[in-house]
């Protein structure tokens with residue numbers, strides 16, 4: 001297994017920490033640092049960029065300033081504050097974890113790595129980040145930024161998605177970790193990856209680690225980290241019905257817990273099957289989901305949206321129920337409301353765009 005020499009470790013730590021103190025960015029979660037704030041930030045940052053997460057973090061902290069307030073909130077309120085941030089399973093698990101913590105004797109956030117790791121929504125990276133940043137416990141973080149830095153520093157040939165790759169990166173990160181300052185050290189590594197050791201144009205000339213970097217010395221920085229060839233992302237077509245009643249109210253459906261976007265609300269519909277037109281798809285979906293016959297009329301809007309594992313074209317059509325009373329057959333709940341009333345319900349970005357369109361054209 002690849003080892004750093006003692007001399008190299010000393011130089012890397014010293015240069016890295018000095019660089020971080022001069023260059024670190026100012027984030028709301030770096031101010032008034034508490035375990036609760038670190039935890040919420042780390043969950044938000046799992047799949048969201050720092051610039052996108054900042055306004056959400058501040059809004060979330062205003063709504064739920066403490067672990068107690070979060071545990072006492074309804075899931076719908078938590079999802080509403082998370083609305084637009086995506087990967088809603090994170091919000092549901094954060095809420096669930098807050099309730100679990102409050103139900104334990106003392107009701108306080110755990111202070112041991114294994115117990116932090118056992119919380120819903122917390123994997124090895126997040127547990128190490130919380131343990132080191134909030135409690136100064138000696139656990140090295142290994143995220144995408146850290147992997148990029150390590151893979152270039154040591155010219156690591158293994159990919160992270162292999163068992164050997166995972167072991168190598170964790171071993172290298174553990175070796176470099178400054179056990180006297182684990183929080184500072186982890187943040188420095190992540191910040192270097194985010195600001196200096198960039199994926200496409202690393203700023204090697206001004207990098208504080210360039211004297212110790214093998215890839216730089218060997219003119220090979222663009223060859224690392226080693227990656228899998230990208231798989232083609234599937235594309236799907238989805239139809240959604242905007243069903244109005246005689247009072248101008250619109251029907252929305254709540255997605256079932258355990259489904260993708262579970263707990264969020266949407267304009268009912270689903271994926272187009274082969275050979276179907278979009279209108280036929282919406283009619284079929286509304287019969288399966290709500291048990292109603294519908295007349296699908298004008299096209300309202302088409303939205304293009306990319307998720308991490310597929311891209312989607314969502315076609316929304318106006319319509320009305322011609323027979324039957326809607327029942328939540330394949331959804332958790334149903335609600336009727338005018339375009340403004342619908343703003344109270346948490347929705348995904350794509351459905352929110354249909355909702356905004358309805359408000360603008362009311």
Ligand code: SF4
Pocket residue numbers: 149152153196197198202203204205207208209210213215216221
């Ligand atoms: S010298 Fe370049 S490749 Fe090496 S760690 Fe620094 S920025 Fe990354």
